[in-house]
Amino acid sequence: MTTIQSHVEEIEHVASGGTSVRDQPVVQSWLRCLNDYKLDPSAPQRAYIVPHATLREHQEQAEELIRISRSGLSTLFDHVAEQNYVLLLSDARGVAVDYLGHPRMDRELRKAGLYLGAEWSESRAGTCAVGACMASREAVVIHQDDHFDPTHTGLSCTAAPIFDTLGDLAAVLDISQLCSPTAKTSQQLALNLVTATARRIELANLVARTRDEWVLRLSRLPDFLDIDPDAAISLDGSGRITGMTHGGFDALRRAVGMQVPATRALLGQPISRFFDLEIDDLPRYMRGRPAGERLLHANGEPLCFASAMSPAKPHARRAAAASQPLPGALSALSFGDAHMDAIQHRAARFGARSIAMLIQGETGTGKEMLARAIHESYGRRGAFIAVNCAAIPEHLIESELFGYVPNAFTGAAKSGKTGLIEAADGGTLFLDEIGDMPTALQSRLLRVLSEGEVTPVGGHKPRPVRLQVISATHRQLAELVAEGRFREDLYYRLNAATLRLPALRERQDFDALVNHLLRNICDRYDEEYRLEESACRILRQHDWPGNLRELRNALEVGCALCENHVVKAADLPADVRHGESRGSGLSIQLAACDGNVSELARRLGVNRSTVHRRLKREGSS
Structure with missing residues (x-):
């Protein structure tokens, strides 16, 4: 049996470069425990359970994932309960926000930290399955004296990332x-079970968050x-990855046969960049055809089998939309x-x-x-209050949003000032360019949204x-979060x-x-204007980097x-007229690709439907 002394000596041997x-x-x-966190393997630490109020905060932030995971956890627990296993669902900070265990072992489990609210980050608990999984982003088994802290060397833990x-x-x-009492190899089944459950939870989460989008399994x-597919991808109505x-x-x-640095580099990309597939092809991969016939190709080569799930109840939604006209300005x-x-x-x-809503x-x-x-x-009875978070100077945005009481600071009005948030009471607060809000104010805004008070x-x-x-925002908030x-x-x-x-x-309604x-x-202007066909052709061929605003301005100038x-x-602006040559250029590029639209789409970094649309505007197809 490993003693604390021999355990410490082994860790020191590894730290000195030993095998x-x-x-x-x-x-x-x-x-990492030694060099990054400065932990001492000879100083055992008791398992840490966060205070109840802190646990509630963690659970509230993970509420949706807890709900989605519950079914998978229950099924897994039914399979392993007889072997006295305990299940912990920890959030991304290592705090157990959900737990399934034996009530008869409640006392021992809490003492060991296999309990609701336990924090298993590496920086606090040392080497453990949750912490090592968080650091490596891969499934791991930490068996008995694999643990860094001697307090935990009796445990056998297996974890997988979600x-x-x-x-x-x-x-x-x-x-x-x-x-x-058995060797580490005995945990291979546990590793397979926990990895499969994590994969199913990810799929359930994807489906729940993209009910109005296609899901390709x-x-x-x-x-x-x-x-029980291996993986899944969600796509919007234009076939872009969401x-x-x-x-x-x-x-x-x-x-694509190459290294991609991060998942976010793939978001927004057309699915046709990766597979020989367009959004209009997805119905062919739905249930009804034998699974063996739903083979997905990439660059002409078979890659995997695919199953497409259409947006939730599309026919029912279309029927409801037809019978219930959209309200007002929408x-x-x-x-x-x-x-x-x-x-x-x-x-x-x-x-x-x-x-x-986030637009x-x-x-x-x-x-x-x-x-x-x-x-x-x-x-709504209240006003529509628009706030451009990027336009208000940082030193003024707090007082503009939240207002201030009389004489709150030097230069403040004696009567005080009503903030924009309070001015929107009963109405709508529109926070434009929210990604540019100073981080110091984000916690205050969160409190307003959580508590309903300012x-x-x-x-x-x-x-x-x-x-x-x-x-x-036009920015990727998820990247700013990371x-x-x-x-x-x-x-969230x-x-x-x-x-x-x-x-x-x-x-499509250009x-x-x-x-x-x-x-x-x-x-x-109480005038009747019309567009000559040559002007219409130029408008159709332009790429409109400024979108609706640029189009509106171009028409204003033309009129x-x-x-x-x-x-x-x-009569149109010069930068719009320059787009006149793009159509012919596209035809030339298509000819250079021997008429292969897919090849041209890959070269341009767009999907095939975009190429067809531009060619149609030009009159070439």
Whole structure:
């Protein structure tokens, strides 16, 4: 039996560069404990259970994942309960937010730290399965004296990571025993079970978060494709990747045959970049055909089997949409584009329940227009208050948002000032460019959203507020969270529902949209303008990096410069006219690819449908 002294000596031997029979993840963890955390293996520490209030905070932040995981945990526990295993679901900070164990062993489990609220981060507990899994992002077995701290050397623990749809570590699933008289190899079954359960939880989480998007499930073998796939990827209506399981990330890397640094590098990419697949092909991969026939190819070579899940109850949603007209201003945002139609209906559902929304999209795609339409469509008694978090100087944004009491600071008005948040009481608070909000204010905003009350600068008495919160950004908030520049808890509070506006170049209702904007100009100036065909052709060929804002400005300029109320090509802005050559250039590039649209799409970094759309505008197809 290993003594504390021999255990310490072995760790010191490894630290000095000596060889070890231990698994490499164990050795690496020991070195982190010594070099990074400055832990002492000769100083045993009792297992740490966080205070109840702290546990509640961790559970609230992981509430949705706990709910989604519960079924998988229960099934796993039913398989291993007789072997006296305990299950812990720890969040990304190592705190056990859910737990399944034997009530008769409650006292011993709590003492050992195999209990709800236990913190198993490496920096606190030393080498352990949860902590090593968090550090390596891989499944691990930490058996008996693999543990760094002598307090835990009787335990046998196996853990697997659970990633969210953006590729970030969301949780760790751990299966442990108080004691195991057998060798470490006996835990291989436990490793397989916990890894499979983690994979199923990731899939359930992806499906739950993307109910209105396609989900493409992947498997190397067809036998369990529809019931227990290896991986999954979610796609929006234009066929762009919006999320994936960790196995989905691996499948995409294999498809392109190269190293991809992070999951986020794949988000927003067309699925056609990785597989010989377009969004219109997905119905062919749905249930109804034998799984063995649903083979997915990449670059002409078979890669895996695929099963497509359509957006939740699409027929029921279409029927409901047809029988329930969109309210007010929301109905004026789309002129036949399928993606925009879906956004309108989702916004209507969310707006009716005052669900917090995050609107994403390129600059100029109409994020504030959508937010105003949601506000106006539901007749809220309060005002629509728009705050551009990037435009207000950092030293003023706190007082602007929260207001201040009389004489709160030097230069403050004697009567005080009502903040923009309080001004939106009963209405809608639109936080544009939320990604640029200073981190110091993010915690204060989180409290407003959590507690429904705001405290002015210099004040002590909070004031209740009830409002619809809509935020918007052209940046990737998830990346800011990973970089520590945006609070994760605020991100999930704002991101209850996401609406992604398509770029203008992706919209299918371009001509109708141009006519609508031109009609607005005509009504404003009480004049009748029309576009000459040469001007229409240029507008169709331009890529519109400024989106709706750029298009609106181009039409304004054209109408101001035209003669006899007919807008010709020469009347349009110069940077838009330069797009006239892009169509012919596309035809030349297509010819250089021997007419292969897929090859041209790969060279341009777009999907095939985009190439077809541009060619159609040019008149070449």
